Amino acid sequence: MTFFTEENRTLAHEIIGRYPKRRSAMIPLLHVAQAQAGWVTEEAMVEIAELVDTTPAEVLGTCSFYEMFKREPVGKFLVNICATMSCALAGAAELMEHAEERLGVRAGGTTPDGLFTLASAECQAACTEAPCLQVNYRYRYRVDADGFDQLVDDLAAGALDDEIPPHGVTARVRQRIPAGRAVGAVPPEAVAEEPVWLAVADGVSSGGAS
Secondary structure, three states: OOOOOHHHHHHHHHHHOOOOOHHHHHHHHHHHHHHHHOOOOHHHHHHHHHHOOOOHHHHHHHHHHOOOOOOOOOOOEEEEEEOOHHHHHOOHHHHHHHHHHHHOOOOOOEOOOOOEEEEEEOOOOOHHHOOOEEEOOEEEOOOOHHHHHHHHHHHHHOOOOOOOOOOOOOOOOOOOOOHHHOOOOOOHHHOOOOOHHHEOHHHOEOOOOO
16 A cells, blocks of 8 residues: 555656655655645655655654654644744734634644644744745735734635645646756766756856857
8 A cells, every 4th residue: 555646656756766866855755745645644754765765764854854844734724923033023922812813723733624723933034024924835924913814714715725725735836857958867976077957058068158
C-alpha cells in the first residue's frame, strides 16, 4: 500500500531525476506529500525514505526541522497571525484575541469543521504593513477585526479559492525544465565541463562577453 497517488509517484520520480544524489530530493518530496494530504503522514515519510534510499528516521529529522511541514492534521486554511514587534505595536494581540473569538478556538487550535487552524507566527517580513497575517502562506496586510471577519467569510464561501489553495499547495505552476536546459543528474565530482545551463542567448557564455 503506497501513500502517493499514481500521479504524485510519477512526479516524485521526475523530481528525483533532477538531482545527482537521490537524497537531495527529500524536501521537494515532502512538499508533494503535504500538498496531497495537507500534512506529512508517517506513511508518506516511509515512502519518501524508500524513494530516496534513506531511512524514515532521516526523513523525520528533515521534516521536523522545518516549521512549514506539519506532522499532524491542520485545517484547510492555516491562518498565521504575526506577533513580532511591528505587528505587536500595531495591534496584533488584539487581532489574535478577535480571531480566537470569531473562530471559537485558541491559537494552535483547529475549528471543529476542519476549515481553519489558527496560529501565532514570528516575523513575516512585512513590517511596514502591520498587522499582517498569512493564510496558507499567502499574505494579508493591515488586517483589522472587520477585515479578518470578511476574510473568514470569503474563505468559507470559497470566494478566494483561485487565490488561496488548500494548505500544503506551495505553487500553482510546477517547475518544468526543458530537456535542452537541464543540468543533468551528474555527481559534482564527475563534472568535467561547463554545465549546459550556464549558456545564454546567442551562444554567449556567462563568463564571456558578447
